[in-house]
Amino acid sequence: MGLRLFFHCSDPRDRADLETKINAVLLAPGEKINRIAVYGGPIVLAHPIVFREEANTMLRQINFAIENFYPEEIVLVGHDCGFYSTVLSLAKLTLVDKKRDIIQIRKTLAHRHPQQPIKALFDVTQGEQVQFEHFAA
Numbered sequence: 001m002g003l004r005l006f007f008h009c010s011d012p013r014d015r016a017d018l019e020t021k022i023n024a025v026l027l028a029p030g031e032k033i034n035r036i037a038v039y040g041g042p043i044v045l046a047h048p049i050v051f052r053e054e055a056n057t058m059l060r061q062i063n064f065a066i067e068n069f070y071p072e073e074i075v076l077v078g079h080d081c082g083f084y085s086t087v088l089s090l091a092k093l094t095l096v097d098k099k100r101d102i103i104q105i106r107k108t109l110a111h112r113h114p115q116q117p118i119k120a121l122f123d124v125t126q127g128e129q130v131q132f133e134h135f136a137a
Contacts, residue, residue, distance in 0.1 A: 022077060026132065079123035103135050
């Protein structure tokens, strides 16, 4: 398997620690990956008007990764992120809305990079059982 790029929130709190969950469930043993991990992760791309500067920065980061590291796949990982509360109008979004966001982000990136495989996942961990909901292309 070639290099994959994971784009996710970097919240380190136990219930939100996507890095640990990704390592435990989504990676093959010894797999080396590339990451873009920032607070809020990919959600800024779902709300580019609200997060204009952040969205532009993330798009530049993704473009750089595609052009220089040729990822086999981009994996967008969403979760019930607290970063939504940084903007009053987004604080009211439901879990269904947040899942819709990750699907929309995948569609947006697929439109910008039609030859690039892109996967969208959402953390639906229950207790100790780490799980991700997969969204079809």
